[in-house]
Amino acid sequence: MPHPDRPLVPNFLLLILLFFSGFAALVYQVLWVRELGLLFGSTAQAAALTIAIFFTGLAAGGWFWGHRAHQFASSLRGFGWVEIGVAVTALGHFVLVDAYHALYPLLYATVGHSVILDTLAKALIAATLLLPAAFLMGGTLPLMVQHCVRYPDQLARVGTRLYAVNTAGSASGALATGFVLPLVLGFRHTYLLAIGIDFTVGLLAVLLSVFWVGQGKSQAIASNVSQQPLQPDRPPLSQARSPHLSLPLPLIWVTAFSSGFATLGIEVIWTRLFSQVLQNSVYTYALVLSTFLLALSLGATIANALARLPRPAPLLILSGLLLLVSSVTAVSPWLFYHSTDGLSYLGRDLGWGGYLLAIARGAGLVMLLPGIVLGAVLPYLMRLLEADPRQPSERIGRLIAADTTGAILGSLTAGFLLLPTVGAWRSLLLLAGLYLVTLTAIALSRFTVPRLIGAGLAVAMVILLTGINLETLQAVPIGTRASDRVVEVQEGSHATVAVVDAAGGGRAIRVNTYYTLGSSRNLHLEQNQTVVPLMLHPKPDSVFYLGMGTGITAGAALAFPVERVVVCELLPEVVALSQRHFTAWTRGLFEDERVTVYAEDGRNCLSRSGDRYNMIISDLFTPWERGTGNLYTLENYRMAKERLESDGMFVQWVPLYQVSQREFGIIARTMAEVFPQVVLWRGDLAPSRSIVALVGQNQAQPLEPQVIARQGRQLVNHLGVSDRAMTDDDLIALLLRLYVGNITASGLFDDSPLNTDHYPLIEYLAPQTHRQVQTGATRFLVGSERERLYEELRAAVTPEADPYLANLTPTQYGAVAAGYHYSRYAQLSDQGNEVQARSDLEKFQALSPPDAVRNLSPARVLLSR
Structure with missing residues (x-):
C-alpha cells in the first residue's frame, strides 16, 4: 500500500505554503545583502560574497535534505519543521549582526593588510549569518516534492508546478521588499515579518501533516488538478518500474549546472544593461528582479505543460528548449538596444506612476520572453529524471544543488570576468553559446546520425555567435x-x-x-x-x-x-x-x-x-540611487562623529537640484540629531542649481573670522595666487557671503522624520520626488524654491541672533547679508525680473568691500595661479 503521506499532486493549501516560503526567502535575501553591505561595504565583491554564501547554503541544503526526505515518517511534517528552523535560525541575525559590527573593525585591524585573509574573515562572518537558514531553505522544495509525488511519472508534472509557485512567491517577495515593506515597516520589522511568515508556514505544515496521516488510510487526497482517487494496488514509488533514462545522469547534472551558470550570468548582465537607462533606485532594481523571477516562474509553468505531452520524446523537447534559449539570448542585445531606443533613458519625462509602467514595459519586452525560455530548462529536466529510480526528493535535491552551484559560478564569472574583459554585449553571446555547447554534449551522448548532425549545427552556431559584428550596438x-x-x-x-x-x-x-x-x-x-x-x-x-x-x-x-x-x-x-x-x-x-x-x-x-x-x-551623492541613502542615515552620522577629533567637523554636501524640501528637511534633521550644532553654507552663488554644505560640529563653537583670514592668507602666500592685494577683511567677506544660516538654532526641521538604516526614508522617498518633479507635483530646491529656503532660515534666526556668528563685527554681518542679496539677484535676474534683481545687486555692492565685489568663488580666487 502506498505511503499515506504522498498525495497524487499538491492541493491548494500546499501551494499557498510553498508560495509564502518563496516570498520569505527573497525578503531574507534582499535584507541580508543590504545588512552585509552595511557591514562590509556596498561593493560588488561584498554583494557577490553574500550571494555566493547564500546560494552555497541552498545547494548544500538541497543535496542534504534531498537524500534524507524519504526517511521522514511524514515529509510534510519535515517541511514544516524545516520552515520553523529557518525562522529560528534567522532570529540569530539580531544577535550576530550587532556583535559583528563591533567585531569586524577589530578583525580588519588584524587581517586587513591581506586581501585573502580579509576576504576569509568576511566569508566566515557571512557564513555564520546566512548558512544555517539558507541550508534549511534548500530543503523546502525537496521535502515538499517528496510529500506530493507518489509515482515516477508524476515528478515532472508535480515538481514543475511546485517550482513555479515557489518562484512566483520569490518574485512577489522581491517586489514587496522593493516597494512597500521597508517604507511601511522598516527593515527590522520587515525581517521580523519574514520570520513570522516562515514560522506560520511551518506550523501550518506540521498541523496539516497530522491531518494527512490520519486521513490517508481512509480516503484519497485529491489535488487541485487531478481528481483521481488513490489506487492502493499501485506499487510503492521505490518499487515502481520506470523506463530507461534518455540521458545519462551525469549529463543531466551538467545540463542543470550549465543552465544555472548561464541563467544567473544573463541576469547579472541584464541588470547592468538596465542600469544604463534607469533611475537605479530600489524601485527600478526591484522591478527588474521581479520581472526576471516572474519569467522564471512562467517558464516553469511552460515546462509543466510540456511535461504532460506524451510526444515527442523528452530529449527532443529539451534539445529544442536549449536551442531556443540560445537563440533568444543571442538576439537579446539587439532587443535591448532597440527597445530602449539606443540606450535612451526610459520614461524621462514621466511622473511616478507612468515611469514605473514604462520600466515594467521595458523590462517585460527585454526579459519576459527570453526569461520564460530560460526558466523552462531546469524544471523540464525533471521530466528526464522520472526514469531515475531514486526517491523524488533525492532527484530534486541533486538537481537544485547542480543548478545552484552553476548559478554561483555564473554570477561571479559574469560580474568579475566577462563584463570587465569582453563587455555586456559579447558576454550575452558567450552565454548563449554555452547553451549550444550543452546541446552539443547532449547530441554526442549517443552517436546517431541525427544527433551528430545536431551537434554539428550547434558547433556551427557557436562559431557564428563568436564572430557576430556588434558595431551597430557600439555606435x-x-x-x-x-x-x-x-x-x-x-x-x-x-x-x-x-x-x-x-x-x-x-x-x-x-x-x-x-x-x-x-x-x-x-x-x-x-x-x-x-x-x-x-x-x-x-x-x-x-x-x-x-x-x-x-x-x-x-x-x-x-x-x-x-x-x-x-x-x-x-x-x-x-x-x-x-x-x-x-x-x-x-x-x-x-x-x-x-x-x-x-x-x-x-x-x-x-x-x-x-x-x-x-x-x-x-x-555629493545622488539621493535616489540604490545604496546612497545609507550615507544620509543617523547611524552613518553617529559613526562619523566618533571618528572626528574633539574640534572636528563633518561636512555633508547636498545637491539642491536633486532634493525637495522634504528630503532636505530629513537630512538636516538627521544631522542635527547627532551634532550639537549644524550650520548651512553655500557651495556657489549660481542663479539656480546650487549645492550646499551642512556642517556639523563635534563641539558647538562660534565661527572665528580670523581663522578664515589666516587660512586664506596662507593660501595666498604659499601658492602665489594672482590677486595679492586682498586684505584680511576681503578674505573674510569672500567666505561669509556663502553663509546661509543655523539649522540647529532655527528649529525649522525639528518635526522632520529621521533617516535611519532601518527606516531609509531618503532611499525610498527621493526616487518618487525625482519623478514627481517631472509632472510639477513637487519641485527641487532650485530657483525660487532655493531662495525660499534661504529666506526661511534667515527669518528663523537672523545673523545678529545666530550663536554661530556671535564673534562677527558689523561689517562682517554685512558680508553675510551681501551673500543673501547676491543670491537673490542671481535668481531674479535668471528669471528675467530685472527691476527687483537690480535692487538686490545694489545692496550687495554696498555691503561688499570694493576689491571683493567681483570675487564670488573662494576657490577661483585662492587656488588660481
Whole structure:
C-alpha cells in the first residue's frame, strides 16, 4: 500500500505554503545583502560574497535534505519543521549582526593588510549569518516534492508546478521588499515579518501533516488538478518500474549546472544593461528582479505543460528548449538596444506612476520572453529524471544543488570576468553559446546520425555567435552619450564608467551613462567643496573624503598645510580613470605621499578604522540611487562623529537640484540629531542649481573670522595666487557671503522624520520626488524654491541672533547679508525680473568691500595661479 503521506499532486493549501516560503526567502535575501553591505561595504565583491554564501547554503541544503526526505515518517511534517528552523535560525541575525559590527573593525585591524585573509574573515562572518537558514531553505522544495509525488511519472508534472509557485512567491517577495515593506515597516520589522511568515508556514505544515496521516488510510487526497482517487494496488514509488533514462545522469547534472551558470550570468548582465537607462533606485532594481523571477516562474509553468505531452520524446523537447534559449539570448542585445531606443533613458519625462509602467514595459519586452525560455530548462529536466529510480526528493535535491552551484559560478564569472574583459554585449553571446555547447554534449551522448548532425549545427552556431559584428550596438558605447567624445570606457565589476570630453566643454566622468561624477568644466565649484570647509577649521591637519569622483575636490586639500588625506571611492573604475585622465586638475592627488586612496565603500572605510580626523567631507551623492541613502542615515552620522577629533567637523554636501524640501528637511534633521550644532553654507552663488554644505560640529563653537583670514592668507602666500592685494577683511567677506544660516538654532526641521538604516526614508522617498518633479507635483530646491529656503532660515534666526556668528563685527554681518542679496539677484535676474534683481545687486555692492565685489568663488580666487 502506498505511503499515506504522498498525495497524487499538491492541493491548494500546499501551494499557498510553498508560495509564502518563496516570498520569505527573497525578503531574507534582499535584507541580508543590504545588512552585509552595511557591514562590509556596498561593493560588488561584498554583494557577490553574500550571494555566493547564500546560494552555497541552498545547494548544500538541497543535496542534504534531498537524500534524507524519504526517511521522514511524514515529509510534510519535515517541511514544516524545516520552515520553523529557518525562522529560528534567522532570529540569530539580531544577535550576530550587532556583535559583528563591533567585531569586524577589530578583525580588519588584524587581517586587513591581506586581501585573502580579509576576504576569509568576511566569508566566515557571512557564513555564520546566512548558512544555517539558507541550508534549511534548500530543503523546502525537496521535502515538499517528496510529500506530493507518489509515482515516477508524476515528478515532472508535480515538481514543475511546485517550482513555479515557489518562484512566483520569490518574485512577489522581491517586489514587496522593493516597494512597500521597508517604507511601511522598516527593515527590522520587515525581517521580523519574514520570520513570522516562515514560522506560520511551518506550523501550518506540521498541523496539516497530522491531518494527512490520519486521513490517508481512509480516503484519497485529491489535488487541485487531478481528481483521481488513490489506487492502493499501485506499487510503492521505490518499487515502481520506470523506463530507461534518455540521458545519462551525469549529463543531466551538467545540463542543470550549465543552465544555472548561464541563467544567473544573463541576469547579472541584464541588470547592468538596465542600469544604463534607469533611475537605479530600489524601485527600478526591484522591478527588474521581479520581472526576471516572474519569467522564471512562467517558464516553469511552460515546462509543466510540456511535461504532460506524451510526444515527442523528452530529449527532443529539451534539445529544442536549449536551442531556443540560445537563440533568444543571442538576439537579446539587439532587443535591448532597440527597445530602449539606443540606450535612451526610459520614461524621462514621466511622473511616478507612468515611469514605473514604462520600466515594467521595458523590462517585460527585454526579459519576459527570453526569461520564460530560460526558466523552462531546469524544471523540464525533471521530466528526464522520472526514469531515475531514486526517491523524488533525492532527484530534486541533486538537481537544485547542480543548478545552484552553476548559478554561483555564473554570477561571479559574469560580474568579475566577462563584463570587465569582453563587455555586456559579447558576454550575452558567450552565454548563449554555452547553451549550444550543452546541446552539443547532449547530441554526442549517443552517436546517431541525427544527433551528430545536431551537434554539428550547434558547433556551427557557436562559431557564428563568436564572430557576430556588434558595431551597430557600439555606435554609442555604453556609459556615454551621443554628444560625447569618448576618451575611455570601462565596463567593470561595479559599474560602467566613461571619461568623456563633453560637447558643452570640460572633461567629465560618467557612471552608467547618465550620472556625472564631476567635470573639469566646474573646476572651481568642485574645489569649493574643499576650500569652504577647510577655511573654517583652525588646523585641518587630517581630512577624510567619503567619495572622490574626478579627484578635483580632494586634490584641493593639498593646497592647505594638511598632514594626512584619506580618500575612499566606491568604484575602482572611477579611481583608475581619474588617475589616468584628471591629473592636470587634481594637484598631485595620486603622487603626494600625504594621500591614501582606497577603492572601497566610504562608510565602511571610515567605520572599520580607528583613526580620527579634523575634517570629514562627504561628497555629493545622488539621493535616489540604490545604496546612497545609507550615507544620509543617523547611524552613518553617529559613526562619523566618533571618528572626528574633539574640534572636528563633518561636512555633508547636498545637491539642491536633486532634493525637495522634504528630503532636505530629513537630512538636516538627521544631522542635527547627532551634532550639537549644524550650520548651512553655500557651495556657489549660481542663479539656480546650487549645492550646499551642512556642517556639523563635534563641539558647538562660534565661527572665528580670523581663522578664515589666516587660512586664506596662507593660501595666498604659499601658492602665489594672482590677486595679492586682498586684505584680511576681503578674505573674510569672500567666505561669509556663502553663509546661509543655523539649522540647529532655527528649529525649522525639528518635526522632520529621521533617516535611519532601518527606516531609509531618503532611499525610498527621493526616487518618487525625482519623478514627481517631472509632472510639477513637487519641485527641487532650485530657483525660487532655493531662495525660499534661504529666506526661511534667515527669518528663523537672523545673523545678529545666530550663536554661530556671535564673534562677527558689523561689517562682517554685512558680508553675510551681501551673500543673501547676491543670491537673490542671481535668481531674479535668471528669471528675467530685472527691476527687483537690480535692487538686490545694489545692496550687495554696498555691503561688499570694493576689491571683493567681483570675487564670488573662494576657490577661483585662492587656488588660481
